[in-house]
Amino acid sequence: MDLAQIKAGYPDIDLEELFPLFPQISMSEYPNLSGYTREQIYDGALAPGGLFLASDMAAKMELSEGMRVLDLGPGKGASSRFLAREYRVSVVAGELWNGPTENWSRIQEDGLEDLVMPVKLDARQLPFAEGYFDAVFSMDAFAYFMTDDLYPQYLAKFLAPGGIVCIGGHCFASELTPETPKEFLWNIAHAYHSPDWWSQHFQKRGHFEILHCQQHRLGRELWLDEVRRLVEKCHPRDMDEGRREDVLHSIVMLLTDKQRFVSQFILVARKT
Ligand SMILES: C[S@@+](CC[C@H](N)C(=O)[O-])C[C@H]1O[C@@H](n2cnc3c(N)ncnc32)[C@H](O)[C@@H]1O
Numbered sequence: 725m726d727l728a729q730i731k732a733g734y735p736d737i738d739l740e741e742l743f744p745l746f747p748q749i750s751m752s753e754y755p756n757l758s759g760y761t762r763e764q765i766y767d768g769a770l771a772p773g774g775l776f777l778a779s780d781m782a783a784k785m786e787l788s789e790g791m792r793v794l795d796l797g798p799g800k801g802a803s804s805r806f807l808a809r810e811y812r813v814s815v816v817a818g819e820l821w822n823g824p825t826e827n828w829s830r831i832q833e834d835g836l837e838d839l840v841m842p843v844k845l846d847a848r849q850l851p852f853a854e855g856y857f858d859a860v861f862s863m864d865a866f867a868y869f870m871t872d873d874l875y876p877q878y879l880a881k882f883l884a885p886g887g888i889v890c891i892g893g894h895c896f897a898s899e900l901t902p903e904t905p906k907e908f909l910w911n912i913a914h915a916y917h918s919p920d921w922w923s924q925h926f927q928k929r930g931h932f933e934i935l936h937c938q939q940h941r942l943g944r945e946l947w948l949d950e951v952r953r954l955v956e957k958c959h960p961r962d963m964d965e966g967r968r969e970d971v972l973h974s975i976v977m978l979l980t981d982k983q984r985f986v987s988q989f990i991l992v993a994r995k996t
Contacts (some may be wrong), residue, residue: 725738734975760775771950780940791814793814797862798817798827816840817843818847854881867916868912871925888995908980932996937991
């Protein structure tokens with residue numbers, strides 16, 4: 725099956741023919757997640773990565789028990805609960821679109837009431853004391869609010885001296901140009917940037933030093949697995965129209981991309 729055949733038949737496609745183009749991430753890549761099933765790794769995920777990406781990000785953050793962590797835009801809170809469960813850190817799950825009451829139920833189900841506090845907030849108007857957090861974590865959400873030139877210096881205010889910020893998720897290998905194929909662009913993709921761009925963004929005003937900023941070793945593979953998990957969960961025929969269009973966009977984007985332009989990355993920076 726090739727892209728032309730998929731487009732011609734969509735949404736009536738044979739998933740068995742699609743699957744070889746969109747392989748699953750092998751669990752052997754993640755021995756640290758051996759206690760989790762694939763369903764648990766993607767439970768509540770609203771973007772590529774799930775706990776695969778969250779665990780890679782967390783491993784780079786020098787977390788230790790009792791630290792105060794702000795998770796910005798955790799959606800259904802899976803990353804916040806993961807950080808609390810695995811590292812025993814105290815997490816504020818600061819989320820805009822998903823209600824804190826729904827997330828509180830999940831926190832209670834996981835027995836993490838003492839470690840995770842769900843809060844409705846806008847990342848541009850943080851209601852916290854300056855210097856309060858030891859770390860800020862944001863996965864697949866930062867493109868919505870962090871690209872503002874002045875955001876890194878704003879965020880730095882809420883970190884203790886030496887505090888860590890870690891962001892991870894969507895990126896392009898290099899910046900968009902007028903020649904970038906239109907297949908790569910839709911909705912939030914206009915706010916994707918390259919790892920180099922993010923590195924400069926965080927260093928620009930001297931509030932952070934970069935400890936790590938690179939494409940993820942499985943950047944494309946995480947994207948491919950995202951399409952795989954979505955169509956495994958629900959055949960495109962049965963998706964609502966918006967989701968069906970999003971999935972088609974991802975399929976077209978990934979099968980057009982012969983140069984690993986579409987990727988994922990992780991940045992870790994320390995407040996100076
Ligand atoms: C694509 S979802 C990713 C959710 C989650 N991190 C995940 O990986 O499943 C983007 C998230 O960003 C959050 N978000 C967008 N703008 C925000 C803002 N200004 N303040 C806080 N959260 C925001 C949304 O509420 C949404 O949950």
